[in-house]
Amino acid sequence: MAYDEASSTPQYCITQARCTLCQFKLADDDLVVVAAGKGVSCEFTFRRHTTFYDDELDIKLHICLQGQCAFRTKSTVCFHGRCHEFRFYSVTPTFLAATHYAFAPSAGEQRRRADYIQLALARNLQQATFWPRELPHELWRMVAGFLVQDCAALAAQEQLDNCDHVGDSVLNLAQSVYASYVKIDGLYYVKGLQNTPGANASKITYLSVLSAQITQEEGEKKESKDMFVAEDHLGIRQVVFISHKHCEEWCRNQPSVPGAWWRHICGKDIPSAVTIRSDGIKLRGVESMQNEPRALLSRVSWQVPVPSPPDVVDLLTLERPRKYPNGLRMRFFDCNTPDIIGYSVATDGARALAILSHKHGENAVASLYEDLSSPICFWMYMPINEGEYLTDICRRAGCLIIRTEVVGITFSTNQGRTVVFGLYGHENVEFRRIATLPNSPCRVYFNELDSLAGRRNVELVAFEQDIPHSTTTSPDMLPTLPVSISHCPYTQSNEVWLHSSCYMQRVTEVHPCIRMTAPHQPIIGMLLYYADGHRECVGQFRLDWVTEPIIIGDTDKLYICGKRTKECWGYVAAVTGRTPVSRAEGHWLDVAQAGTLEWWFSSRHSVLYYGSNRLN
Template structure:
């Protein structure tokens, strides 16, 4: 990575990028990333070495002005960008061969040609060409006249290039007419990290049907009344911080107690990153957001029963006033602890009641930052008559751990289980079983370990005449579950492996961290974790 002045005329020595910081070995100066918005003078821009070497100093400033993101895009946005780059290169190859090659062959060539370095160089080349078409200008439009927009495309995405009251050709599209029979009272503006995508002028009675998209954020502007002083046009949202972070003012929506909600998931990676409401037939984009892709991210899953709704939401704080877990309490007098366990020596009583949702559908707002998340609620702050909720704590001891290693704990009954669904993930290139989704004879579900719906395997029907055997592999980071079998007798062992027997009765406890796990059943423990 290079640090470059905005005019591109001065660059630093190369550094290895890290979100923590980096060291200038020549001057023995340590640089750290600003927490939140940078307020310093003489800002520098971080650029890949091959990106900066591919662009001329003359065009750097203009290219940066167009492509500089307002916020760090998610992993999903970067994947969409890579897919577009491959399709764009495939179209160039097809034109160059005068359509003699099938599109599938051109696409395959593009995939093979675009390694990481080539992708960056192609992206810079494309950006230089496109940015030459854009001229920066500031203009005004009158709301008393018709308003037209002109669009521009960048990396396959449509953005608004300009607004005007006078259309010059058919490229200018009408979006607002002051003489319309349904006068507009609000303006909805959608944008992503690069620019404005859409303007919607609507009246006060209409609510456009919009599907929430990753990295696309909406703002509301009131048009109905002219005030002598600026007035708030947004609904009041009560923010509850889960970590010490600067506000980003980008709020995503989490449905609460919606009839289509089947489960909730929470992701923790040094702080609570996201809360997600699952629905039947959904895609799994929630698992591919920034930082949740890291192997150190821990996922927690709470399946819902028929007619079950959340009635209380609590947070549990750790030692540094940062939430380590949320507790969701339901109308079935059931509570699910979603987060890491308090470490030895920590208090278990640092609880705060965040909200008491009604049984009818409502909305939880989620503000994501680089350091964690904040939750937002439309309801007033609830009265906290009880100092702490009822929580099921582990019966087994906290496993051995390294400094700053956090363990999560889950438990489930094994009686009346009819089938199990392993959750298998890749860790450092090897397959491991991170958890089990259990289904019972009455149709209910529970889970132990870490569950991600995009990593579930085929169900295994339970044979109650057999025992369940967990295959443990001993790695340099500690023991992990590498396999599972049903058998009357212990399966044969390979070098460096152990089998842990579990009968189909009692409770199974599953401890896990980002690098190792430990099971407990009827007083017996699986291979001991490592410090």
């Protein structure tokens, strides 16, 4: 059935591939039940990015998981078929509010939750006394593994029996504050904040090295205290009051609240009261009652507590936005610390998606990269040599197809090296500095991607207070961009090409990077080591996909084999330091210890140039 704006067929959109009862993800081929309103429901086999039409009910369903849907008229909820079948309460608006995810949790948090439920269920099964015989814990864990979704769905519904008042209330900070807590899936959440003690409430203390209470004794001079709120996708995990003069020290020795994001509400913005929002099971929000510009910054969540929230800068305009988006979360990467060995940037070619720093001794694990769900994602790696540090971060902005947007960011170092993370080319592209960095450790913040809020790329950045952002555009003061020797490969006008290159003199080691998730496992990039200790990277590169190094002698060549997929897309099939026994399969590029190797890549192709020779 073709889409027609005038059609009377009800249109529903599923924007979260998650069961509303057990909260676990929907997978392709799962039997799914969708609530279509007024007691109407329909079943279908789940497939991502698909449209379904139910002839009997005359309902159209869109699966749209990128945060926006051109067809959406009504949002809806969906369930695993088995979870829906075994529900014992109706799914009420109160239940939906209590189980609503403010944002998608990390892959690590989803694994932790599943492991916790499985372990707790296995322990309960093992301790039950009515089984005819005892079984080892390992077998009970296997049994529990088949019941994780059922257990999660039942537990979520049982919590509604303890549901309290839903809505907003005002908390007076001039009086004592008491907190009660509730445990959900192994994590503690703040159930309530009030000015009077309850049966299960405990008095919140003023947390600092002095461990003084939040309220002063009669006759003492009262001091307003800053509030730090730790919250995750389900609600508030912790509330802490700190004297403003102790904020910096407390933040340096921050408490560990894994998976939580911190908001800082300055004491000046909460002179007497804050608004508390509850979903009936736990707190969902603590808001300042002021709307001054600095007070609005308190609505931004940070990956770690920050003593003074820095100004957030729009990457396109390089100015502070007039208002901060709802639910804005800012993560960070460490910059210029002595133990940093490199930086990774994820890009779709036109925009940055994430930025990581890598340090000595860290394990290269897939969890560093797995939270990105962009349909096009290139990971590029910039190794940092001994004595090298970042001096400038710049951005390039231009018209991409129909509108102006950020088309890449660049990192420059004190050794005159600049790496472009994004599509190649700088004609009709505005190149501007974002910030000049000191030769000392600092943190650079950028917005977390959030498909539910429509933030699918890095749009906003922030720097620690002692790093003012810059908008310098004078060409003689900007870093020099790298220039390609070869011409950009042409396939079609809307294909985004990225470029990288390295010199080939005195190469000692080559570390290939293989895309492990592809059936043909292509080599997508290489990290090169040189005799003087220098390192360079070409192509795409993920540290968790690195294979055994190829040792190169002083006069050895590097041999690169190119092949094509069934769709005729070029890829690198092999890299070796030994002369190929046979060149019957694929095409080979012989790279000597001289000249420059260039690696162009898009979402479909890899094209290499060495001198006048082209591979693929």
